Amino acid sequence: MADGQTAPLTPAAIRALRLENPKARARDFAHMHGLTEAALVAAHVGHGTTAIDATPDRLFPLIRDLGDVMALTRNESCVHERRGVYSDYRSGPHAAMVLDPEIDLRIFPSHWKHAFAVMEPGEDGPRRSLQIFDAAGDAVHKVHLKPQSHADAFDALTAALGLSDQSQTLALSPRAATEGPKPNPARTDDLRREWDAMTDTHQFNTLTRRLKMNRLGAYQLAGSPRAERIDTGSVTQALHAAADGKIPLMIFVGNAGCIQIHGGPIEKVVPMGPWINVMDPRFNLHLRTDHIAEVWRVWKPTRTGDANSIEAFDKDGGLILQIFGYRKEKPPTAWNAFVKSLATLEGVSA
Known part of the structure; x- marks a missing residue:
């Protein structure tokens, strides 16, 4: 290790730090400790979190069975949250879609690299979510279950899509730089x-x-x-x-x-x-x-x-x-x- 560099945090160290600061938003906590959000989630594999198959064609038919949930997609500057059901999934090798009247998505499967079924303690009982990340460890899409959602379907999805490799670390690629304006x-x-x-x-x-x-x-x-x-x-x-x-x-x-x-x-x-x-009751934008x-x-x-x-x-x-x-x-x-x-x-x- 070169002088001046610190050793990367072990999964156990990440979990210990998270226990000290459980209320911080996951993205903010990850930034605070020089982690990707995917690395933070992966550190909890075996501790309420299961690594699952990230392939959209396998995920979405089972996400539909969760019932009414909250879909979350974001970038660095904006968060889009929509309640609904993933009722109309249409597959495609380069671009897929969900076309429910409330959950309306355009999906680019090549970026769906790491996925997790997450169950963590909450004030009103377990909080369940599905979290998908790209090759760099940045969040691509999340599904948060609500009290009305079907917890049994979440358990069935976790069992059906769980990977044989339940590692607490990930091999991540460097984040691609944003392409600036490209006129011709x-x-x-x-x-x-x-x-x-x-x-x-x-x-x-x-x-x-x-x-x-x-x-x-x-x-x-x-x-x-x-x-x-x-x-x-x-x-x-x-x-x-x-x-x-x-x-x-x-x-x-x-x-x-x-x-x-x-x-x-x-x-x-x-x-x-x-x-x-x-x-709004079924749509939030930040x-x-x-x-x-x-x-x-x-x-x-x-x-x-x-x-x-x-x-x-x-x-x-x-x-x-x-x-x-x-x-x-x-x-x-x-x-x-x-x-x-x-x-x-x-x-x-x-």
Whole structure:
């Protein structure tokens, strides 16, 4: 071991430290002690925690049997929590989906590397959860059981998916750096022409890949009215406007392995320090507004009408969240009008 380096904490040492500080959030505790969150969870294998198969095709049919639960997907800046049932899982080798009216997920199986069934003591009895992590040990998705959930189905899932290797340590890969904006100015005219010809928002990712750009790089080149920078406070403004005006939204929050979507109205928006929170009975959102470095108003044409979004990015160019109007029942007229009313950073409205 090189001079100045300390030995990594053993699983027993991690458990002892956790007993001294049981109320800290797992993510915060892990950061405090220089651990990945996956390493913290793995240290408790055999102590209420079981390592299980992380393959989505094996997990999701059994997660459905848990009944009403809370789904949690997050990135460094935003946490998305949704109550519901995992009732409609659709497999795919590169992308899978859950399409329940409440639990709406896009799943990228290559990032689902380590999974655990966790049972830990709580004030009102055992707290049960499923926790999935990527190759670097960062959380991809979590499922938290509620009092109404089926504890017997949790036990059955744990038994069915338990791994033969119940190690308390993990072999983890270095965390991939966030890709910053990647424009390709030589293809600006192609970008604008193909953007204007889109008939579905899902065509955007294919378009940018073909033109060797990424999302933020394309926004920098697209020009008005396709993409315009707006004030970083616009996200908070949008949440308040939606709650006050009863404007239904689609709110997308994700990471490399999972995107979670809320579709419908929001009611209670609560600021708390740097956080802006949605605190509804079956949907919670927790957003660090001080992590927002830039926000874009984005317009995309579709065969069913304009899709207008507000999209927030962090200082490294990572996507924090996207907000669209909810389109399933009727055109999002009120949302579109609100988005178009926002001033650009140059002080000019669209």
